[in-house]
Amino acid sequence: QIHMIKFGDLNWGDSLGQGTFTRIFKGYKTDFRDGEKHMTEVILKELDSAYKNCWESLFEAASLMSQISHKHLLHVYGVSVHGSQNIMVQEFVKYGALDLYLKRGTSVSVSWKLSIAKQLACALNFLEEQNIVHGNICAKNLLLAREGDPSLGSSPFIKLSDPGISVVMMGNDVILDRIPWVAPEVLDAPDNLTLECDKWSFGATVWEIFNDGNSPLRGWNLDQKRNFYENMHQLPPSQWTELADLIAQCMDYDAAFRPSCRSIIRQLNSLITSDYVILHATEPVTQ
Numbered sequence: 001q002i003h004m005i006k007f008g009d010l011n012w013g014d015s016l017g018q019g020t021f022t023r024i025f026k027g028y029k030t031d032f033r034d035g036e037k038h039m040t041e042v043i044l045k046e047l048d049s050a051y052k053n054c055w056e057s058l059f060e061a062a063s064l065m066s067q068i069s070h071k072h073l074l075h076v077y078g079v080s081v082h083g084s085q086n087i088m089v090q091e092f093v094k095y096g097a098l099d100l101y102l103k104r105g106t107s108v109s110v111s112w113k114l115s116i117a118k119q120l121a122c123a124l125n126f127l128e129e130q131n132i133v134h135g136n137i138c139a140k141n142l143l144l145a146r147e148g149d150p151s152l153g154s155s156p157f158i159k160l161s162d163p164g165i166s167v168v169m170m171g172n173d174v175i176l177d178r179i180p181w182v183a184p185e186v187l188d189a190p191d192n193l194t195l196e197c198d199k200w201s202f203g204a205t206v207w208e209i210f211n212d213g214n215s216p217l218r219g220w221n222l223d224q225k226r227n228f229y230e231n232m233h234q235l236p237p238s239q240w241t242e243l244a245d246l247i248a249q250c251m252d253y254d255a256a257f258r259p260s261c262r263s264i265i266r267q268l269n270s271l272i273t274s275d276y277v278i279l280h281a282t283e284p285v286t287q
């Protein structure tokens, strides 16, 4: 069901960084449609040859994303296998990873941030309706397709990237390093990823969005991260109480207590219409 792309149809551009066990390149794919040659901008996600055994997991992530389509889910064109190279070919999203965009210090308003959070909640709601667990919700996996222009009142637009290699395939240290995005219950049993795990990660991702893309628990070592969960700590709460409450509900150590996607969307809608947004219409430019 997933499209196999001929390696010869791929043109490789600059390296853009790396994910877990993968390297990201800008590129182009050539295809012929109605007798014409088309070059489409793509992102080439190559699996490090050291992790060949994870190929099925990358392949699964790719086929998952190519089987479902939604406006806030990244489009995956297919995969290409060439010798020991395993490559996922996905749509090039104009402004790249959201965490990097926010770290670049672009000052964005509260309503801009809420708009992104709501789009992510809608993507999660869609996945929940399809009973599909993503397993790797974080700001790095949110791609900014449209910046949105406050003066024109046009809002930003994000696409949720593929989950990449499943956390199930990873060693304990890689899972520990994903604290606080990975739900606590995953540490005990990595293979029981549930829809509730995505809600926990949603909470951590909203925290990132409202903290200028700074990674929560940045610089903490694996022991400190492990203790964070063992002592059932929470991330530093936002001064905006209602936002802090939503994040805390999502990051409930008891998975059964985490809100449904519908409840998350309802709470985001009430945040969007609250006075706090008007008061903080344009955040002071953070230098």
Ligand SMILES: N#Cc1ccc(Nc2nc(N)cc(-n3cnc(CCO)c3)n2)cc1
Pocket (backbone or CB within 6 Å): 016, 017, 018, 024, 043, 074, 090, 091, 092, 093, 094, 095, 096, 097, 100, 143
């Ligand atoms: N300057 C710049 C710039 C960089 C990238 C894109 N576009 C894009 N599209 C995708 N589908 C996936 C990714 N992507 C996935 N992981 C990363 C982290 C390393 O940057 C990036 N980037 C657009 C602009």
